[in-house]
Amino acid sequence: MQVAVVGITGYAGMVLYQLLRQHPEVDGINLYDHKLTKNEKLSEMVPAFYTDETFVQPYSPDSIMADNQLVFFATSAGVTSKLSRPYIEADFPVIDLSGDLRLNDEAEYERWYHKPSASKQALNSAHYGLADFESAHEQKYVANPGCYATATLLGLAPLVQADLIDPDTIIVDAKSGTSGAGKNPAQSTHFTQANDNLQIYKPNQHQHIPEIMLELQHWNDHVKAIQFMTTLIPITRGIMSTIYAKVEPGVDAKQIDRAYKQTYEGKPFVNYTGEHLPDIKQVVGTNNCNIGVVYNPVTGTVMADSVIDNLLKGAAGQAVQNFNQMFDYQETSGLELQTFLP
Ligand SMILES: NC(=O)C1=CN([C@@H]2O[C@H](COP(=O)(O)OP(=O)(O)OC[C@H]3O[C@@H](n4cnc5c(N)ncnc54)[C@H](OP(=O)(O)O)[C@@H]3O)[C@@H](O)[C@H]2O)C=CC1
Ligand SMILES: CC(=O)N[C@@H](CCC(=O)OP(=O)(O)O)C(=O)O
Known part of the structure; x- marks a missing residue:
């Protein structure tokens, strides 16, 4: 070939x-x-x-x-x-x-x-x-x-596909290293500005929002919108997408755990790590997406932590x-x- x-x-x-x-x-x-x-x-x-x-x-x-x-x-x-x-x-x-x-x-x-x-x-x-x-x-x-879209969609898929969350409550807080911005330097990626710093950018205007919405609606047409924020962090490679949503009444930690296990069983590049929340370094250099999930019964909120190497x-x-x-x-x-x- x-x-x-x-x-x-x-x-x-x-x-x-x-x-x-x-x-x-x-x-x-x-x-x-x-x-x-x-x-x-x-x-x-x-x-x-x-x-x-x-x-x-x-x-x-x-x-x-x-x-x-x-x-x-x-x-x-x-x-x-x-x-x-x-x-x-x-x-x-x-x-x-x-x-x-x-x-x-x-x-x-x-x-x-x-x-x-x-x-x-x-x-x-x-x-x-x-x-x-x-x-x-x-x-x-x-x-x-897109890189953010990949981390976010893989993190959300089991929750959205199995109708486990209130579709009006999805909040995504995603962070990327500077290689995500490509090779041309910009003010925000200048070493002095990016190093030792965190910078929120494109608030509510990120170009990955519409592709995320298309795929979420393909899975579950009750999802009408998501709250999505992006932050530039001082690392070269990697994305962490931290996802929050309120669960539907009656949904518990066991159901959530089962949905992630079933969805990702047999998928070679997606590793569900349960309550062991993955960090970015676990996936840098690989084509993997690692996803950990914790449920807070006090607030009824599930949090999924999805990490990838943005360039892989x-x-x-x-x-x-x-x-x-x-x-x-x-x-x-x-x-x-x-x-x-x-
Ligand atoms: N970086 C990342 O993590 C990710 C990037 N992407 C997407 O992948 C694509 C490449 O990203 P990235 O490598 O970071 O970007 P870079 O800015 O590092 O590289 C862009 C490449 O496109 C070439 N190019 C620019 N204009 C033209 C043109 N008119 N015709 C042909 N080639 C052209 C550039 O050549 P030249 O030498 O002339 O500049 C360069 O080779 C982008 O669309 C980006 O949004 C998607 C997911 C993640
Ligand atoms: C850190 C950083 O700036 N990341 C880029 C990701 C761009 C990208 O993935 O490109 P596509 O839009 O082609 O998917 C951004 O947020 O725009």
């Missing part, structure tokens, strides 16, 4: 390339960059790959479709809304790590992303690839979920999981990773 990657100079693209290089079903990887007019050495463009003799090629949809069986786009928001068309028209497989085709309504995309949307037809042709619930098998255009389960790792599903490879192929220790 020959695959193409666009966006190798970005954080998610670099991590994706590392995964694909050791994937047993991938024979070759062709890299493409939009700024090039002729081939350039990867080692010159991305010094982290200084021993790699691969050349990066100028971006060309015709070459991509002629020389590969699938293309991964690890590109900034607003890119695939413009570039997806020839692939969709040719029914050529795409895995898109950006948010451009995750929603199904043009006005919703423009409201949350503040950019022109892809066409309605393109939005409708994409499959939302929350890989632990929605198989990408036989799909052609996979919109890989939240981006490149889930993209490879979707790739495995698309081509019927073993779900864990290329993803048998170990936590960075200590």
Whole structure:
């Protein structure tokens, strides 16, 4: 299998390339960059790959479709809304790590992303690839979920699917390391500002709210809204999504425990840890989502703590999981990773 990657100079693209290089079903990887007019050495463009003799090629949809069986786009928001068309028209497989085709309504995309949307037809042709619930098998255009959305949806799924909580009471307090913001420095990610600091950002305006809502409503149409906050924390990798909700009358800790065990039994990348609340370091370096849950009978509140590595389960790792599903490879192929220790 020959695959193409666009966006190798970005954080998610670099991590994706590392995964694909050791994937047993991938024979070759062709890299493409939009700024090039002729081939350039990867080692010159991305010094982290200084021993790699691969050349990066100028971006060309015709070459991509002629020389590969699938293309991964690890590109900034607003890119695939413009570039997806020839692939969709040719029914050529795409895995898109950006948010451009995750929603199904043009006005919703423009409201949350503040950019022109892809066409309605393109939005409708994409499959939302929350890989632990929605198989990408036989799909052609996979919109890989957002990092916060992945941690939050996996943390909420058993509660929402089994109707264990009052759907009007969901509050999510999510925190991310700075690599989630990509490679371009900003005021909030400047070392002096990010280090020794916590910064709440995009209050009630985060672009992952609408994709979370779409999936929650797909599971349970009683969910009308969520309260969702994001905080930038001084670590490089990792997301913790802390989720609170009031349980429905009569629901107890045992029922909640049973729902998580049943939902995640047999899912290789989701580990339910019961009342042992996971920390971010447990999953950094892996494609895992670890979820711990505690119930407070005094307030009738359940709290789920869901952690992922934003660049793996939240981006490149889930993209490879979707790739495995698309081509019927073993779900864990290329993803048998170990936590960075200590
Ligand atoms: N970082 C994360 O944790 C996560 C990121 N994502 C999403 O994945 C995508 C990549 O994220 P990330 O790697 O962090 O972002 P970066 O900003 O680090 O990298 C973006 C990449 O897109 C390329 N690019 C920018 N404009 C264009 C264009 N017009 N045509 C083609 N390529 C272009 C950049 O190339 P150049 O060298 O020119 O800048 C770069 O390679 C984004 O859509 C992001 O929102 C999703 C989940 C998690
Ligand atoms: C820390 C940080 O800034 N994180 C980014 C996550 C972006 C991301 O995951 O990109 P998509 O919108 O393509 O999913 C943010 O909150 O916007």
